[in-house]
Amino acid sequence: MNKEKRHQFYQRLQELDPHPTTELEYTTPFELLAAVLLSAQATDVGVNKATRKLFPVANTPATILALGQEGLEAYIATIGLYRSKAKHLLETCRILLEKHDGAVPQDREALEALPGVGRKTANVVMNTAFGHATIAVDTHIFRVANRTGLAPGKDVRVVEDKLMKVTPLEFRQDAHHWLILHGRYVCKARRPECWRCVVNDLCDFKPKELTPPKGR
CATH class of the missing domain: 1.10.1670.10 (Helix-hairpin-Helix base-excision DNA repair enzymes (C-terminal))
Structure with missing residues (x-):
């Protein structure tokens, strides 16, 4: 192209x-970070269903940490890989409190140092929460x-x-x-x-179906 x-x-x-914007529901950078951590190999719809119950009860590093492993798992058990995600989120909360005064860092290096946060998650948080062009x-x-x-x-x-x-x-x-x-x-x-598709004439994909199948 x-x-x-x-x-x-x-x-x-x-x-x-x-x-x-993202389809994940959040109101703070920490809620977004938590939601993105939970969204790996899960749908945004499924994550939103869980966080609608979780965030009114615990939506800061301190309050989520206070839930403990079993307490957090009870809220996110409908999400795939919820046990490992709970562990990562709790450890992330500990690091945020110990090293960042409970705030979500804006720089990539600090974000990627958090458990379960890779380059993709860091890019989402930097872009959506803090306005970086990632x-x-x-x-x-x-x-x-x-x-x-x-x-x-x-x-x-x-x-x-x-x-x-x-x-x-x-x-x-x-x-x-x-x-x-x-x-x-x-x-x-x-x-x-x-x-x-509004860009089908610009696209290199060859076997394009430009006529909708019957029933569509």
């Missing part, structure tokens, strides 16, 4: 959704970047670096959300819904 097409690609996604490459973004030809790469880091390089600065802040939502609801893994 050339420079002109990439600009059109993002411009159309912007026109469709001028102010995109792009967190999940399975949806990896698929969209490769399938469309926007920023093809063999692994997530290569795709992230390419996206940061080729995404125009004016779109970089929101690119992460546009690409995730596009991959989640339109450019789906098994059967991309090309017939309702």
Whole structure:
């Protein structure tokens, strides 16, 4: 995809959704960090169901730490891998209290030093909570970047670096959300819904279905 097409690609996604954001429900940077930690290999819908019960009771490092392992597990047991996630979240709370006065750090190095926080999670928190122009490459973004030809790469880091390089600065802040939502609801893994895609003429994907299947 050339420079002109990439600009059109993002411009159309912007026109469709001028102010995109995460579908995880949160009100503070810590709630977002906790929700993203819980969202690994889980849906945002499933995480939101759990945090709607958890956050009114405990939504700070101190109050979650006070729940303990069993107490926290009781709130998040509907989420996959909940035992290990509870352990990571509790340890993260301890570190935040001991090293950061209970606040979520904004820099990548400090975020990635937290248990269960990798580059993708750090990028989400930096972008969504603190307004940094980062792009967190999940399975949806990896698929969209490769399938469309926007920023093809063999692994997530290569795709992230390419996206940061080729995404125009004016779109970089929101690119992460546009690409995730596009991959989640339109450019789906098994059967991309090309017939309702606003960028289908810019996309490199060859076997496009431009006519919706019967019943759609």
